[in-house]
Amino acid sequence: MIHPMAMTTSHFTQITECDNVLSADVGFTTDLGERIAPNLAWGTVVLLFGELGTGKTVLSRGIARGLGVSEPVTSPSFTVVQEYPLPENHWLYHLDMYRIGDEEDALSFGIDDYLYCHNAVTLIEWPERIEGLLLDTQGQSLVEHQTVPIYIEHMTENTRRISMPRHLVLRMS
Numbered sequence: 001m002i003h004p005m006a007m008t009t010s011h012f013t014q015i016t017e018c019d020n021v022l023s024a025d026v027g028f029t030t031d032l033g034e035r036i037a038p039n040l041a042w043g044t045v046v047l048l049f050g051e052l053g054t055g056k057t058v059l060s061r062g063i064a065r066g067l068g069v070s071e072p073v074t075s076p077s078f079t080v081v082q083e084y085p086l087p088e089n090h091w092l093y094h095l096d097m098y099r100i101g102d103e104e105d106a107l108s109f110g111i112d113d114y115l116y117c118h119n120a121v122t123l124i125e126w127p128e129r130i131e132g133l134l135l136d137t138q139g140q141s142l143v144e145h146q147t148v149p150i151y152i153e154h155m156t157e158n159t160r161r162i163s164m165p166r167h168l169v170l171r172m173s
């Protein structure tokens with residue numbers, strides 16, 4: 001049996017053509033997030049895959065900056081969600097599912113409000129935890145708007161391999 005965590009990661013990366021980018025330091029990952037941000041349409045749900053300490057929050061911080069968030073962007077691992085208001089009634093939602101036990105927990109928490117939101121960009125760390133809310137039994141995406149999978153791998157102390165959809169890499173300035 002395929003481990004469910006591997007299933008979600010490979011599903012989303014398989015259905016999307018991905019390119020690898022090598023990050024040499026924290027600054028590079030933050031800049032990358034900033035450059036990705038303008039290409040994320042409202043309603044997009046970004047799935048951030050990667051082990052603990054790979055840089056999901058660092059990349060999220062960059063995306064937040066790129067969307068115009070000026071307040072400090074802290075990890076939502078304790079609060080589960082951090083909400084950042086943006087101009088014209090737009091939002092950045094930053095979620096961390098690490099402490100969420102399963103899909104039922106996520107639903108009681110109110111995850112729906114964040115998955116189907118046309119005026120926000122939603123970043124989700126540890127999306128593996130809520131796989132059943134992201135994919136149907138046929139493996140089709142349940143998220144109404146665009147889903148962007150990003151996978152971060154630890155290489156050395158300061159380097160990371162970041163895999164993301166080719167269309168995002170091509171559109172980066």
Ligand SMILES: Nc1ncnc2c1ncn2[C@@H]1O[C@H](COP(=O)(O)OP(=O)(O)O)[C@@H](O)[C@H]1O
Pocket residue numbers: 023024025026027028029050051052053054055056057058059075125157158159160
């Ligand atoms: N190239 C890099 N990109 C991102 N983070 C890096 C990089 N090199 C080292 N780091 C360090 O890795 C850690 C990543 O932390 P964090 O973003 O909180 O991880 P996660 O959210 O994936 O658990 C930080 O301490 C950061 O300084």
Ligand SMILES: [Mg+2]
Pocket residue numbers: 056057075077096125
């Ligand atoms: Mg994190």
